[in-house]
Amino acid sequence: MPSDRTSDFAREIAAVRETALKIAALNERFEKLHPRDIIEEAVQDPFFGKMAVVSSFGAESAVLLHLVASVRPETPVLLIDTLKLFGETLQYQNRLQHSLGLEDVRICAPRKRDIEHHDPLGTLSASDPDKCCRIRKTDVLDRGLAPFDSWMNGRKRFQSSVRSVMSIVERDGTHIKLTPLANWSAEQIKAYHKEHELPPHPLLSRGYGSIGCYPCTSKVEEGEDDRSGRWRGLDKTECGIHR
Numbered sequence: 312m313p314s315d316r317t318s319d320f321a322r323e324i325a326a327v328r329e330t331a332l333k334i335a336a337l338n339e340r341f342e343k344l345h346p347r348d349i350i351e352e353a354v355q356d357p358f359f360g361k362m363a364v365v366s367s368f369g370a371e372s373a374v375l376l377h378l379v380a381s382v383r384p385e386t387p388v389l390l391i392d393t394l395k396l397f398g399e400t401l402q403y404q405n406r407l408q409h410s411l412g413l414e415d416v417r418i419c420a421p422r423k424r425d426i427e428h429h430d431p432l433g434t435l436s437a438s439d440p441d442k443c444c445r446i447r448k449t450d451v452l453d454r455g456l457a458p459f460d461s462w463m464n465g466r467k468r469f470q471s472s473v474r475s476v477m478s479i480v481e482r483d484g485t486h487i488k489l490t491p492l493a494n495w496s497a498e499q500i501k502a503y504h505k506e507h508e509l510p511p512h513p514l515l516s517r518g519y520g521s522i523g524c525y526p527c528t529s530k531v532e533e534g535e536d537d538r539s540g541r542w543r544g545l546d547k548t549e550c551g552i553h554r
């Protein structure tokens with residue numbers, strides 16, 4: 312007769328397998344759908360449970376936020392405010408929130424005691440950017456996502472080689488992660504922006520491509536990849552939010 316521990320383990324394995332099969336089936340279906348249909352199906356599917364959107368309110372964020380607002384405007388939207396964001400990003404957040412009718416935007420910031428302990432001079436981004444991203448972004452995201460079962464994000468496969476292989480639905484630790492725009496091209500994003508007359512991030516017209524924290528974001532030159540302005544000169548391409 313199996314012990315309790317053996318049966319617990321068997322149950323756990325069965326649950327993991329079931330989740331993996333469901334994710335595979337969703338990915339097969341979602342690859343053929345428009346992002347709006349993906350979002351519509353996901354918010355109604357109990358598999359995703361309580362869902363939030365995580366947005367940087369950056370250069371291309373308006374597209375996902377517009378889609379979410381058109382499907383379910385009460386969806387919680389989390390902005391991780393690292394306390395190192397451009398003032399223009401916070402103004403843009405305010406503008407988009409009101410123009411799109413997003414009803415539940417939550418600003419998640421690092422704990423004062425963590426900043427005082429690990430980055431009292433505010434210069435950690437220069438000496439240890441990975442640690443800075445952990446304190447100011449990933450730990451904050453973990454706390455912000457704690458009440459939720461799943462989250463949506465706006466990454467696209469065309470943005471980088473790391474992102475080129477991501478799935479629309481993934482497991483992310485204890486959460487399910489949904490990336491409805493994964494297979495959209497840069498042209499489709501631009502066309503959607505234009506069709507819906509979405510306001511651009513104010514820094515785009517000043518030469519920025521991808522917009523994050525001000526110490527780690529620089530302008531991009533003609534012909535450069537948009538994300539090349541992030542952590543320029545470092546062997547770092549992601550903040551750690553997308554593990």
Ligand code: SF4
Pocket residue numbers: 393395435436439440441443444445447448523524525526527550
């Ligand atoms: S992007 Fe730069 S400033 Fe922002 S959290 Fe990461 S290292 Fe710190």
